[in-house]
Amino acid sequence: MARVYLDSRRVIGALDRNLFGSFLEHLGRAIYEGIYDPVSKLSDANGFRKDVMEEVRQMGVPIIRYPGGNFVSGYNWLDGVGPKESRPRVLDKAWNSINSNQFGTNEFMAWCKAVGAEPLMGLNLGTGTAEEAAALVEYCNSDQGTKWSDLRRKHGFSEPYGVKRWCLGNEMDGPWQIGHMTATEYGMKAQDAARQMRYVDPSLQLIACGSSGPFMPTYLEWDREVLEQCYDYVDGLSLHRYFTNSPQDTGGDSSKFLAMNLSMEQQIEETIAVCDLVRGHKRSPKRLWLSFDEWNVWYRARTGDATNGHRQQAPHLLEEVYNLEDALLVGGLVNSLLRHADRIKVACLAQLINVIAPVMTNSSGLLRQTIYYPYKWALQYGRGAVLNLLVESPTYEVSKLGQVPYVDVAGTMSAQDGKVAIFALNRDLSKAHVVEINWQDRTPGQVLVSTVLTGGDLKASNTFDSPQKVAPQTFAKPSTSGGRTKLELPARSYTVIQWSG
Template sequence: MSTHTAKLYLDPAFTLAQVDPRLYGSFIEHLGRAVYGGIYEPEHPTADDMGFRRDVMELVQALQVPIVRYPGGNFVSGYHWEDGVGPVAERKRRLDLAWRSTEPNWVGTNEFAAWCQRVGAEVMMAVNLGTRGIDAARNLVEYCNHPSGSYWSDLRIAHGVREPHRIKVWCLGNEMDGPWQIGHKTADEYGRLAAETAKAMKWVDPSIELVACGSSNAHMPTFPQWEATVLEHTYDHVEYLSLHTYYGNRDGDTPNFLAQSLDMDQFIRTVVATCDYVKAKKRSKKTMYLSFDEWNVWFHSNEADKKVTPWSVAPPLLEDVYTFEDALLVGCMLITLLKHADRVKIACLAQLVNVIAPIMTENGGPAWRQTIYYPFLHASRFGRGTVLHTPVQSPVYDTKTFTDVPYLEATAVWREEDDELTVFAVNRHLTDPLRLTADVRGFAGYQVKEHIVLVHDDLKATNTKDHPDNVVPRAGGDARVEGGELTATLPKASWNVIRLARASR
């Protein structure tokens, strides 16, 4: 075993952008056990007065998730929002074609808004532009946001919700470029509908912000022309363009898997370039920002999902059991999002509970943290502030897909008002530690407050109901500052959080 050396350059004079807290958003779709058995289970021992699981709420609150996208996902493209409001006993049961399940509509708009309020999050509401359109969308805005004195706002009040929800961010459909989507459209068809829907929604409530659908992933045959065409129609009417991506280690090639965040980086760069092309073409002064509102590792559950009985209520779908190496890639993806904080303002880890999620539950039983819970927790708690430009010098490696992959993936976030600096770092090397050095003379008086390490000898290690603490972070890393230089040993295949603070005088 040998030790390699990598170097970071940290200087408070070179800043990238302020982190929008919504970068640490998440996603709840009416899919599998995300809602029923996830956030909502009236018979559970911890259920509150509305039937929400308190044990799940506590785990969500610890993550400090500021915004949660709802109700889909593919589900929203066939959803009638009116089915999910009013007396629960009178609500219709519907066949959900997206996931071949039966939707009982026990939880809908008002219940979900109440749940978000209890966990301290905002709702990011998606409207159906698959089977529906302008009317349904503008009526939902009126129902949710108009104070009173109109048909839909008064109906909300009649349903027991006097104060408007004041939902700020709205998604104009979901993955409309995908042939799997109910109501799939061409870029021109979607762009026209999205623009006209956006106009009507903002006529109801001019304060809302809107997200137009970008490509479902960077490998779609229409990418990035889809983005260019959609923005030709919607540029003046929306604030964000969406991106979605998932990665998986299907062939067991871990070095290549851990390099997938480079693909995410290139995806973001290409979408930014496309947005700026349309900005220039339109002679616009407006900058289009990005909403990376679906991202995660997703592949473990693919085979199991083929065996689920169709048309059941809340079947166990997309229940990936995450490994330690998945947590490493999630860490790399979080760092990538931070590196683009100047343009990515919203991001949603997809999803939040049970469905490709950091939190798992057993119906009637416990809830526990998956491996990926921890890098997301650390980034959300310590990654709020100003992202620094952090040039990296690192040894590199090649894979079947990527060349010059740095062993060190890292960035830094500075909270000037609190005199705190946090370095997030992943060592991708599977056999050797990495010696990290960083010039921190620009942060005079700062000392290491904490060095958290997430590491495990088994890359395939998981957390389960019976062994929920198999993969957990530990304090006690060896990071220190001497003579204006930060040094640390990053163990092989590890996620590291190095927190510095100005020493008290």
């Protein structure tokens, strides 16, 4: 039996809603044929897909990173503003695709407003300059009376957008990145961009570009060198990570794959350690937060034609098909993000529509992939503060990770209404596990939500022809007696339960 000890007085930290943000890059069909499709019968007068807008609105996605990604390191934002008939068709060298520039900064701001999301703007620190970054801030955030604010007004947008959060480049440690440079070079460029941007708007929150992941030979050392240059000028540091169940990573072992969220936690903790090391060097009173602004499962649509647009517009790129085990790991990754909510203030599931995405579109509608469900549950039920749970569970051995608990649990509680939510992953591929929740300081109210994602086939996925092959099922509402709640988590499952206050 697994036991969870829940004390509402013990919390990890406040849950920033931006922990469950997402990402849209000018890549494949994420923008064109995804959120913007002016020739579609499903689009409004602005060319925005109405069904997609309604889906994103209902999901409640709080913040969306844009316009990249690898794309941003070669992007001139001026190509995407002004009269549409004057915008150039350009070659996006990152994905060997054609960008018509019919969707740009102003369209993105309008779309964000329509879906109720905050923009997280990415800046070109590859081919772009610090001066160009500051110009975009002025275009977006200054009212009037300056070169770039007056240009925005000339384009028909009188009110400034007040964009708060900005990413200073993307994966600049990567040799694949346009404008790739050394850590010291990037750190100095980020410092200059930050300074110039804050001259325009002192209220900005700026995110420096951290390591692209533990696979990099410069992992952590990059972060340290970058922060030695720009620690005093930024507020956060980015992390990226994609998880695979490929033969070279897990040997195709699903039980190891479902433990990979613990590897994410190791990456988070190592990155925090570097941030705090530099803080010590600087004797700084400021503590950086983290922006995990790319995370997901991605390993099938990752080579060859899946990543090469062959100079087409809106090619089918990175259109990963997700199965049940992918969704279970995404649930585990949600749990890991929750457990580090004291330091992670922004995180972005990469991406939102069509490209390694929970939602896919075709000409007649949209499809919810398997990973949609744990992500949607986090958005719906993760509220308030993250609880510091004590979880006791049987374990199994995983190489490089040691003893891994079969049962992985995270929880939140809202101070406003007292609602408690528990998110539980059962990694056991063959056996159900009984879980006893011990309520230390309160008795829960009635069960409001009790839902599980499970199934007999870990490789099952949803298609437009079979959209409900992997879908949530009703989970028997557990009862509480004597301060204890007992429930049985099915094998290979992810479960959410919410109680009233």
